[in-house]
Each structure stands twice: as structure tokens, then as C-alpha cells.
Amino acid sequence: MAILEVSNLKKIYTTRLGGTQVQALRNVTFSAEQGEYVAIMGESGSGKTTLLNILAALDSPTSGRVTVDGKNLSDLKEKDLSAFRRSNLGFVFQDFNLLDTFNLQDNIFLPLVLAGKTYPEMKEKLEPISAELGISDILQKYPYEVSGGQKQRAAVARAIITEPKLLLADEPTGALDSHSADDLLKIFDKLNTKGQTVVMVTHSVNAASHARRVLFIRDGEVYHQIYRGESTEEEMFVKISDTLTLIATGGEKNA
């Protein structure tokens, strides 16, 4: 069953003083199955972030449809939308988006507090997650006191503590050193093997090579996709690199 369905998505930005129109997404159609791990790749400006923002219901498409777990996002009202986002979607961002005013534990609790959970309930949920992510010792620290990798792990904890149907990651390794990036990707792998659906936007070949499927978008359209199948990460890495080279040198579209 497809947990995420995107069909004919189109997004046009109009500059504030009228006039110029920028087409960020031309026509995007794809879907992700329950338990899938999808990476979306593309150059800067290819519309990746716009796509993710629309998937996250932070932005609305000009036309087209996004369905998460059978619910059409554009049917939801603003008020229900945030509740829906809170209980069905988890986010990991490139720049962590942790609140400086909270320590890590409170940052992780934030979505639960918004959902009206009590402190013992939250504590109970946090314990296994923080142990798994290796942040149990630093929960009382503040974001500016810990490393980028630790921040990102806290952000992952925040994203999965609500047990979301879909984990959305926007360039999650973008601000991390290679070691921390590998750690994080391993965490994603682990989450995925436990059944977590992951959709990740990235332009890191390394990050994308962890996914089961990679979509390439260019100029606002899904240009190409490849499946990992039975290949190892290294083989996938090579496949992706080859595809990127092909795209960059203007190769023909193939399915």
C-alpha cells in the first residue's frame, strides 16, 4: 500500500511585486510504499526543497495532489493540518532546527507536549529512542553545547518519537562531517529495517546510496529513477554516480 502518493505536482512562485514567475515544480509524480526508503536527488535549485515542503504541508502546491496515508493534504484545514503533521510526519532538517530555548530533551518532547502527552508518558517513550540514538547522556544539554552530529540525532529522536507514518529528511547530512554523516545514515538504515518509511532529499551520493530507491529530479520534473535491488551500498554508489554523470552530460531519459 502506498503511504505517500504524489501526482502531477506543480508549484509556481510569483515574485512579490507581480511580474516574474518562477516554476519550481513542473510536473512531479511518484509514490512511496509503506516501509520504503526513497532518496530524491537533484542539483541546487532543482526544486527538491520545494517538493519536501509541499510533502510536509508547509507549503501548498499550485496544482496537483499529495496523499499521505490516504488523506489528501489540500483537503485538510490549517488547524487540522498541524495536528496531522504532528502525528503522521516526522522531520529532519539540514540545519537541525532545534530550538535554542530548549535543552535536547525538551526539544524532543516538543511534538508530544503539543499533542498533550503527560511527562511520564513522554519519558517512557524517550528512553528506548535516546538509548538507540546514543544521546541518553546529553539530553539535559542545550543545542549550542553539543556537536552537529549529536544535534542531528536529537532532531531524529524528535522526528520519530511520535511514531510517524512518514519520516521526511531534508539534506540531513548536509551540515555534518563524514563520520557523523555515516553514523546518521546507519541510524536511518536501522529505522528503515524496523519498518519506518523514509523519504530523504539530498544531493549527497553517499546519503542516497543508502536508500532502496533513488529519484532524480531536474528542472522541476522527475527525470529518472533507479532501484537498489540486491546491490550493495558500494554498487549503488557507483550506479548513482554514473546516472549523475549521465544527467550532467545531457544523457537521454530512460526508465
Place this chain on the structure above:
Amino acid sequence: MRKGFYMKLAAQNLSKNSKFYIPYLIASSMTAAMFYIMNFLENNPAILSHPNQKYILGLGRIIIGIFAVIIMLYINSFLMKRRQKEIGLYNVLGMEKRHIARIFGWETVYSYLITMACGFGGGILLSKLFLLLLCKLIGDRNALSFYVDFQGMTLTLALFAGIFLFLLLLNSFKVHLSHPVELLRGGNVGEKEPKANWFLAILGLVLTGIGYYIAQTVSNPIAALKYFFVAVILVIIGTYFLFIAGTVALLKLLKKNKRFYYKTNHFTAVSGLLYRMKQNAAGLASICVLATMVIVMISSTVSLNANVNDIISQEYPHDFCVTLQMPQKSTMPVIQKSLKENADGHTIRNEHVIRYLSVSAASAGNQFNMPSNMDQFFSSCDTSLEFISAEDYAAVTNRALALKDGETAVYDFSKPALPDTFSIFGETYRRAATLECSPLGKGGSSIMNTHIVVVKDNQTLDKIQQAFQKALKALDEPRITAYSYSYFFDTNGTDTEKMAFTKAIEKSVGTVIQSVANDETNSHGYSYSVANRQSGEKDFREMYGGLLFLGLFLSILFLMATVLIIYYKQISEGYDDAERFQIMQKVGMSQTEVKKSIHSQVLIVFFLPLIVAVLHMLAAFKYMTLLLRCMYLTNVPLFALCTVCTVAVFALVYILVYLLTTRTYYKIVSPQGSSLRKQ
């Protein structure tokens, strides 16, 4: 680099940062204008004839000068914080620090020129208006000429040159000490969560508490005057500590309570407020102190002015009062006769002649006696008692006192007050009532403790006089035992006619005294005074009008500072909140929820100073009534009314400022703007 490059860059910077610089320049121009106007008024020939005014205005000038320095420092620190990134960029792009200092230099020159141009423009235009207002308030109807006060101008130029130069040096020095990368990161360096400083919080509570305690327990005007500055300074320092440490400590306590803290409404509010308090506590405390000052100044000066008529009728029950100190018994009738002969068309009516006895004595506990020998007379006499009979008191004040044998009613000019029972030359009296004002006009001796004692009747008065005479005789000193007389009367006619008549009275009284003195061998003690209500009224109006003017003038200044602090606070919070706003939305808060949460925080932060200011005013109310009593204001309901009105008007202005600045704030954090921004 090309000539004029820095000049151009500096000009560009000012216009690019106009959101910060326009309020800054308005503030500096207004302060300069007000400083100039104060100088103009102080040097104005129309004011020269009122020495009291010159003193009050001089005081105002100093306050404005000090205030100018503080407010400019405050805004400058804000501006520099906001511009760190820009300065860091220059640095990274290859500008040396001395080049940046040169840009600062030009910016300062522009700011100075604009400030001076606008300041003098506004100052010169408004100076006439303020002069008219001042003259109206102090009741001076002299024709006024318009001119430019060059001396004041020079002083203003110099003061602001000094301030701007100081800021330039300060900023250059700060940039010199910093690293470009630090600057680039600017305000984004993760700010540590503030620690609760319990010591300061408790100290703040204690200081404010002591201040409040003094305000509640002081029971008389003299002590109120004495402790005024102590109480004010305690409360000011206490307020700062409470805002800076107290609020943080309180929020920390709330945070520790997990059941309270982990609630949707409280979660973001408590942590958000913690940070707001850290950044704005000093600013909020300043707003609070300024607001309190404005409320106190306006309410007290307005009520003083509203009360002038009452004071006049209390202090001057009659148009005229001629007082002779210890004359021959026959002198007063001679003066009365002479005045009537020289009345020159004025009808003298409502005449009352009262007599009183001035007794100098040495105090020992509640005993008042003569010193044992004459050599010690002046060194040991510390108390002056003015005795008057209840009949005379009633005649002159139209207020009857029902006193029994041995009972007195007392007015204390100075402290210590006369004890409840006291004995004079061996005779004991009881203090049965305290008078609100002196029946003999204002003023007391500054060297001796002076009390006015109303006794039951003329017989009692005579008895005291005899005892006094006896005591003096024992010292072989027959003089200074005579009664003094005050002659009160009204006349018909206008104020101008009455003023003219005062001159005639002075002249004829002078002549009579002269002739009587020539008759006698013993002429000492023949001093006299002529008081009239009109000139007294003029004095009062001048004094209170001047105070009201200063109150209004400084309130404008303080209000401007309040508005500025609020404006800059809103802007700086807006930039910080914009980011938080975005994150919270991403984590699953709806726009309305985020808006509600932020709105409630802004509201709390905004209205906290006003609430505390009103609390301060409530605590100070009793104290203020005592202080105002020193200025002859005893009408407490009037003062209460003025206070309530002042608070209401101030709150209204405050809310207006809130609404205006909140628009800027929401423009900065507006979700439309932020969701389009690339992450």
C-alpha cells in the same frame, strides 16, 4: 581607495538601516531639541525675573543632559548588535578595522549633523511655544519676544559632539577587539539559558520591600522628605534586580515543576519568556522606572496646580496681614488708624487683630524653661513657641476649636513635634489636636524648633505671658515679653489695585513705626511685615506652575525613551522569534497556535513594566501625600483623582505604542514571509 568612498558607504549604511536609524535620529534630535529649549528657557529674560524658575529649569537641564547620554548609549548598543553581521562582512571582504572605523566616523558625522539640524530646527520652532506654556503656567503675562539663544545652542552642540564622539570611540574600540568570524555569526551565537541568580532575586525583593516598608510606615512629612531619596533608590535598584534576576528565578521554578511545565500552553511560554527576560530585563526595568517617574511627576504636579486656590485660601485667609513683632500695646491701633486714613478709596473690611506671644525656651524632655543665666540665652534656647488664643484663631481662620482647660492645638513647623504633654514654665498642657496649617502664615525659624500652640482662651495666654515675664525677670532681663500682633483685613478692588495698596500699606506702616520708635528710648523688637494674598498667590502659582512645566517636559522625554526602548525591543525580539516561529510550525504547531503563544509572551513582557509601575505608584501613594503636604497639598482625594487619571492616560498611550510597534513586530515574524524563505 577612491576619495569619497567611505562617505558614500556611510550614507548608504544609514539609509539601508533606516528601520533602526530613523528612530535613533528622531530620538537624538528630540533630546537635542529639548536640551536646547531648556537652555533657551533658563536664559530667557522673561524668566530672569523668577529666580525660582531659573533654579527649577537649571535642574531640568541637568536631568536632560544626563538622560541624553544614557538613552544614546542604550540605542547605540542596540544598533551595534544588529549591525554585527554587516561589519563582519566588511571585515571579511578585506576592509581593515581602521577602514571600518572610518565608515563609523562618517556615519557619526552624518548622524551628528542630522541631529543638530533637526534638533535646532525643532528646538527653535518649539522654544516659543514652550516659553508661552511656561509663562501661562506660572502666570506671567509679559510680552515675549522670539529669538535664538546662541549660548544654549553652543552648549547643545558641545554636549552632543561629546556624546557622538564617545560613541564613535566606543564602537571603534569594540570592533577593534572582535574577530570577523564572530561578527559574521552575529546574534546567532547560541545564547546560554540564563541562570537563576537567587541572591540577586532575593536582594531585589528585599530592597523593594524595604522601600515599600519605608513608604508605608513613614508618618510625617519631615521624615518623608528625609527618606525620599533612600526609598526611591532602593526601589529603583530593587526593580532592576527583580526584573533581571527575579523573573528568571520565578520562571526557573515554574520549569522545575514538570506537571506545570509540560503543558502545551506553558511549555513554549515559559522557555520563551526565559530568553526574552534575559535579553530585555534591563530594558523592561528601565521602562518600569521611567513609567513610575512619569506617573509620579504628572500626578503630583497636576494636583498641586489644581489645588492652588485651596492653598491660597488656607494660607491667606484675608487679603492683607500686617504683623508687628512685640510693639507697644498702643502701636497697632495707631497703624489701623493710619491705614484707614490713607486708604485712598480702598474699603477696609473683615478686620481682625489677633495677638500672639513668641516664647523662646530651652527644652529638656517635655519641659520648656528659661536658661539659668542670660549668657547662655542664645546658645541654649532651642525652641520657639508661638502662643495664640482659640478666640483669635477662630477669628482669623473661621474655624472654631473646642479646647478645654489645659488643652492646646499644635502646628509643628519642624521636628521633633511637640510632645503630647508638655510643661512650660512649670505649667503643664496637653496636646489635644494637631493643626493642618499655620494660622500665622507660612514660615518657621530655621534655627529653632518652631511650634504654634493654640490655647483655650486669652486668660490662659495672659497667664503664660506672666510666667514668661517672671522667668525673664529672674534673669534680670525685662525685654522681649510683649505680645506680637497680626492685623488681618480684606479690601475691595481688583488684584492690581490690591497690589498697589500693598505699597501704600508698607509705606504708612513704616512711617508709623518710625515715629513710634523715635518716641521711645527702647526701640528694639520693632520689626514688622506686610503680607498680601495676591503676591502670595503669585509665588505659589509660579512655584507650582514651574514644577508642572518641568514635570510635563521631562515626561515627554521619558515617554519618548519608553517608546524607543519598546520599539527596539520589539524589533530585536521579532528577528529572534521569526526563526523560532518557523521551527515550531515545522514541528507541528499551527500558525494560529504559534501566533497565540508568541502573542501571549509579547503581552506579558509588554505589560509587566506597566503593572509594576502601577504597583510602585500604589505603594508610594501614602508617601506622596505626605510629601505633598510639605507643599501645602492636603487634599488627598484630589491627589488620588489626579493619580488615577494620570495612570489611565499613561496606560492609554502605552497601549497605543504597543499596537503601533506590534505591527512592525508581526511584519518581521509574519509566517507568510518566513515560509517562503529558503531553509
